[in-house]
Amino acid sequence: MKYRTLGDTGLEISILGFGGASLGDIYRKTGPKEGEAAVHAAIDGGINYFDVAPLYGFTLAEERLGKALKGKRDEILLATKCCRDKFGVFDFSAQRVTESIDESLVRLKTDHVDVYQIHDVEFGTNEQIVKETFDATRAVQESGKARFVGITGFPVRYLRKVAEQVKPDTVMSWGHYTLVEDEMVTEFKSVVKNQGIGLLNASPLLQGLLTENLPPEWHRAPSPVLEMAPRIAKLCRDEHGVDVAQVALRHALDCELSASVVVGMSTPSKVERNLAALDLDIPKGLFDRIFELTKPIKNMMWFEGRDENNLPPSDPNQYVPTNPDMTHSDE
Numbered sequence: 001m002k003y004r005t006l007g008d009t010g011l012e013i014s015i016l017g018f019g020g021a022s023l024g025d026i027y028r029k030t031g032p033k034e035g036e037a038a039v040h041a042a043i044d045g046g047i048n049y050f051d052v053a054p055l056y057g058f059t060l061a062e063e064r065l066g067k068a069l070k071g072k073r074d075e076i077l078l079a080t081k082c083c084r085d086k087f088g089v090f091d092f093s094a095q096r097v098t099e100s101i102d103e104s105l106v107r108l109k110t111d112h113v114d115v116y117q118i119h120d121v122e123f124g125t126n127e128q129i130v131k132e133t134f135d136a137t138r139a140v141q142e143s144g145k146a147r148f149v150g151i152t153g154f155p156v157r158y159l160r161k162v163a164e165q166v167k168p169d170t171v172m173s174w175g176h177y178t179l180v181e182d183e184m185v186t187e188f189k190s191v192v193k194n195q196g197i198g199l200l201n202a203s204p205l206l207q208g209l210l211t212e213n214l215p216p217e218w219h220r221a222p223s224p225v226l227e228m229a230p231r232i233a234k235l236c237r238d239e240h241g242v243d244v245a246q247v248a249l250r251h252a253l254d255c256e257l258s259a260s261v262v263v264g265m266s267t268p269s270k271v272e273r274n275l276a277a278l279d280l281d282i283p284k285g286l287f288d289r290i291f292e293l294t295k296p297i298k299n300m301m302w303f304e305g306r307d308e309n310n311l312p313p314s315d316p317n318q319y320v321p322t323n324p325d326m327t328h329s330d331e
Helices: 020-024 032-044 060-068 094-108 126-143 156-166 183-195 223-240 244-253 268-279 286-293
Strands: 003-005 012-014 016-019 049-051 077-082 113-118 146-153 170-174 198-202 260-264
Touching: 012 016, 016 020, 016 268, 020 032, 020 060, 020 260, 032 060, 032 268, 049 260, 060 094, 077 094, 094 113, 094 126, 113 126, 113 170, 126 146, 126 156, 146 156, 146 198, 156 170, 156 183, 170 183, 183 198, 223 244, 223 286, 244 260, 244 268, 244 286
Parallel strands: 016 049, 016 260, 049 077, 077 113, 113 146, 146 170, 170 198, 198 260
Antiparallel strands: 003 012
16 A cells, blocks of 8 residues: 655545445445445555545444444544535535534544545535635634544536635545546646645546446436446456456556545455555556547536536636536435
8 A cells, every 4th residue: 555645734644545435325235244344454455544424324324434443543544524414405504514523523433533524615605615614614623623624526626716715634526537537637736736735536436437337327427428438448348358447546546646546445345456456557558548539528527516616617628518407416
């Protein structure tokens, strides 16, 4: 396992992070013993960054992770989130920030988290996030219940805007550095350098799109992206003998701008497969072929959150989402 420093926090975190959503049965039913075994296998494999949220399984993921970490809390760095407890329900008030950390600490069976994040800032108004919500997380930090505070979100340009406004310790960007996306780097390269922000890259498989399985029915990617997914998998499998998910994960891990790549792992076998990506030997020329294949759909994303928070790209020739009704997220 390799480790990188998380911005200016001083925390040394594993470049592969454990995404706790799977412990909440977000994608499939996971037995509690199976999930606990996955957590232990991850720790044994050198993974020390664990990210979770009250939303995942509507507190189930936090509860399961708290139980699995019994006797192991000091071995890992723990992150959770606030302000989003149910799909379609958001509360970015200072009161909710304060209440949520206490509730999470009970479920996680600890007296503090290492990183406390505002969950999906694009669903709030900029004024409230900047003037109320983030200040409340700093108050939580001052109380000692969180060592550092951050923000998470999907629209990468808006995420950068908020980061520049509030100067968080960490930023988690999801879905924006994958085999079909690189905007996380173009938007955050200077911010990470100038502000010392610890950058986290989540969903390197783009919510299951870059796997051998067909994209889930609820996937919100534009049709050209959905249609491209099996072609990428076929190229990896049939012409190079490698699994597209491992290739996608290895690509994300190689990006040194982000301190860690956070990916879901619900079973010991999935932990083992993800760990194997660290040493995956990428066939010569494969990345070049993938990037040539995916040129027509590169950076073709979708809407999340409030319309005003989906800022257009600086390049006028770049794809702009055309379905403003897609303003919800079920992660």
